[in-house]
Amino acid sequence: MTTVTSGTASRTEGVGPLLRAWREQRRVSQLELALRADSSARHISFIETGRSRPSQEMVLRLAEHLDVPVRERNALLLAAGYAPHYPETPLDDPALEVVRAGIERLIGGFEPYPALVVDAMYDVVAANRGVMALFGGVPESLLTPPLNAVRLTLHPRGLAPRIRNLREWRGHLLEQMRRQIALHRSERLRALYDEVAAFPVPDTAGQEEPAEPVAYFALPMLIEHEGRTLSFVSSISTFNTPMDVTVAELAVETLLPADPATAKYLQTWLS
Structure with a gap:
């Protein structure tokens, strides 16, 4: 099983294995995730195996339905080749x-x-x-x-x-x-x-x-x-x-x- 470390996902790892790790952590099947995200189990499978590159919107949608913490959502986006979506503003800013x-x-x-x-x-x-x-x-x-x-x-x-x-x-x-x-x-x-x-x-x-x-x-x-x-x-x-x-x-x-x-x-x- 792929290990997901907070904020350390890289583009070389690819977003697929990371999404699969989060899905397995949440004990959600590909079919169940597909139904939640208005997609198909086949598309989820292609994303996880690297056969399909998800859009930025799809990464965020899957992360939301898997209850991925905000910091790790940015890591997933980076792994998919996109810029982080959520800023990290110092509290004293x-x-x-x-x-x-x-x-x-x-x-x-x-x-x-x-x-x-x-x-x-x-x-x-x-x-x-x-x-x-x-x-x-x-x-x-x-x-x-x-x-x-x-x-x-x-x-x-x-x-x-x-x-x-x-x-x-x-x-x-x-x-x-x-x-x-x-x-x-x-x-x-x-x-x-x-x-x-x-x-x-x-x-x-x-x-x-x-x-x-x-x-x-x-x-x-x-x-x-x-x-x-x-x-x-x-x-x-x-x-x-x-x-x-x-x-x-x-x-x-x-x-x-x-x-x-x-x-x-x-x-x-x-x-």
Whole structure:
């Protein structure tokens, strides 16, 4: 099976094997893809074997129906001999001023609840005061930009020693990364996964038993903060139908209180 690496498809590889790899990854037959894209199974077969060169419109149409990430859609176009369709604008570019301002207002509006924005590599591009309060006490070496949310969470000198249900939360984060790797097929993300998965887990890390039973509606992160155990659940949102690679890879994560005690404490947290 052809390996697709994020942003590395070349014209010499040809677009056919790359499209076939994405189709097989999505477990879609040639016939099913043809029906979705208003084409024929024969034409899809010819494209995948290199007997037919797809138009730019067809490449984009197939990529859309295969849910190929925006960055990899550009790679498919390059492999087919076309120019990239989606720009990749640096977040500090004046063209994205509206995006930056919107992000800042959004995460600021969540205070006192912690909220942050990360890119495809889980590097933090914006964070509100609630997040920075959670990071209190973390060594400066781990807070040097680019600050990586996953590395900081699972590092033995980061938040990991304070997470009372570390094994469960760690499993959740690693599974989330595995899903992202399957979606994006990024070697850089795979390298980050290998790094954080190798971090040692203390023998004492286990499941925190709350003083009073709590019926959580989602997996919580139980984290110690200034002598208290706070309980959060994570909510993640992305931009709808992005037309820029940078914007497509941004995700807003909010930590919502998972029990009344945490909600009450947060109301006085940043006052």
